[in-house]
């Protein structure tokens with residue numbers, strides 16, 4: 267097997283599971299239901315990650331007009347479709363397998379609403395920005411499912427939303443260095459994935475049941491989050507008879523103070539006070555908030 271293949275990589279310092287919990291369903295937005303993993307009281311922050319929600323929404327529920335400043339949101343659709351509209355006139359619809367990578371930067375006000383009937387579900391990850399990037403211009407990278415690179419071998423398929431796996435690299439630009447991989451392991455398949463040693467990382471189980479980190483650990487089922495120890499890689503086994511799907515997410519820690527107030531994430535309380543004032547008075551990036559409504 268070539269050294270390019272993720273399968274050939276054997277971790278010298280394997281990561282193991284140091285924390286495990288179930289992301290229970292809770293209400294958020296306007297009638298939406300989220301399973302929050304990062305960002306709940308047990309795990310407020312896993313530097314640089316502020317939040318991971320598995321959201322489930324049926325119309326007319328959704329996330330109507332709300333602001334953000336100081337971080338990025340990554341929305342990955344699992345089922346159905348979502349439309350984002352913002353106060354700068356950007357409109358984008360993503361469907362199952364598509365990704366919207368939004369840099370809120372100095373300020374955005376947007377709505378995130380389901381498109382069709384029925385259940386719409388996806389993952390939304392909030393990645394913190396370093397102090398030097400918090401006030402950048404807002405930006406979008408939309409990647410459609412067909413454009414997302416994937417690799418496949420021996421019953422393992424990986425969609426590379428950010429970072430690298432099995433020698434294949436995502437073109438997405440991550441201001442905060444980030445890995446976001448969507449793995450599907452068929453029954454009896456196994457995978458070894460490299461993770462940069464200094465990064466924080468975690469797993470969110472989407473479907474099925476898997477054994478993570480050490481072969482003798484107990485299987486973990488859907489909607490659980492697993493925080494990984496330091497190390498240079500992760501091994502995963504699917505000992506079950508059904509497919510296993512999970513997201514492996516990692517990032518370089520910022521090691522900066524975090525001051526957070528709802529959808530605003532800055533470094534200090536003073537910057538949060540300033541942000542609230544900017545939003546209330548429609549200035550310093552929130553100018554368009556004065557005139558705009560999504561009409562949802």
Ligand code: FJE
Nearest residue numbers: 294295300319321329332378390528529
């Ligand atoms: C938010 C409450 C919220 N998880 N998952 C407070 F619900 C939100 C918010 C979201 C959100 C949006 C999508 Cl599309 C998916 C989500 C929370 O919009 F930003 C604050 N402050």
Ligand code: FE
Nearest residue numbers: 332334339378
């Ligand atoms: Fe939002």
